[in-house]
Amino acid sequence: MTHSTGAAPFERKEILVDGIETSYLEAGSGSPVLLLHGGEFGGEAEVCWEHTIPALAKHFRVIAPDLLGFGQTAKIIDFVDGRMRRIRHFARFVDVMGVTGAPCIGNSMGGMLLLFDAGSTPPLLKPRKIVSINGGGALTESEHTNALFAYDGSTESMRKVVEALFHGERWYRDDAYIERRRATSLAPGAWEAIAAARFRRPKEYQEARAPSGIDYARIEAETLVIAGERDKIKPHGWWEELTSQMANARAAIVPEAGHCPQIEQPAIVNRLLLDFLTAP
Secondary structure (H helix, E strand, C coil), X not given: CEEECCCCCCEEEEEEECCEEEEEEEECCXXXXXXXXXXXXXXXXXXXXXXXXXXHHCCCEEEEECCCCCCCCCCCCCCCCHHHHHHHHHHHHHHHHCCCCCCEEEECHHHHHHHHHHCCCCCCCCCCEEEEECXXXXXXXXXXXXXXXXXXXXXXXHHHHHHHHCCCHHHHCCHHHHHHXXXXXXXXXXXXXXXXXXXXXXXXXXXXXXXXXXXXXXXXXXXXXXXXXXXXXXXCCHXXXXXXXXXXXXXXXXXXXXXXXXXXXXXXXXXXXXXXXXXX
């Protein structure tokens, strides 16, 4: 099924992936490129990539799904291993769409999922190239990080989420933008699915589990790490720790940008993406 998005330069479509309703945006033609959005409350493909899709679609077939539990995709949560459930669902989506091996670009959680899979044995996705935009590495302990976990559905709580994500004040002072993200976060099942992913068992009942970090040394794909220089929720220089462990990675720093540089500084990020994707 295809739905028009009005003046938007992409189409919203739906497909069943192993019986799971999966919504995605598509634009352009030619070699495919896949986009994975972030995992904040109100996160989904359109709000994350609306400034990226038009630029890439001039050169590629761009496909940007709402990941499991987000946007208009089914609100399913795996309480045992939600990260791998999302990766498996995305991998099956890639298979069903016939775009195996296509370059993948992820922001925040999307980038983390790509790096986690690439460092796994065996990886499920195996993209030719990976771009992680502020995904991977550690988070800081701060009021901004706390705001991403403490969202209660209110306008002011969403304003704190947006303030955490962006460097420029204009984003979290824009009431219309705040309400747009808030409305997405309160779609049926959306708040519940994202809040559930943050649940933790009582301490005395937590099982002892092996660390579930990313094994960056195993990542073989050519990788570009894009970092917002003014990211409020990651420590300065986090990208150096990542790229130093990977065999074929480099970093690019975007000035005057926070956790979502593809939104705050789209011209810079789009140029970085096109240069990376078109390089032999």
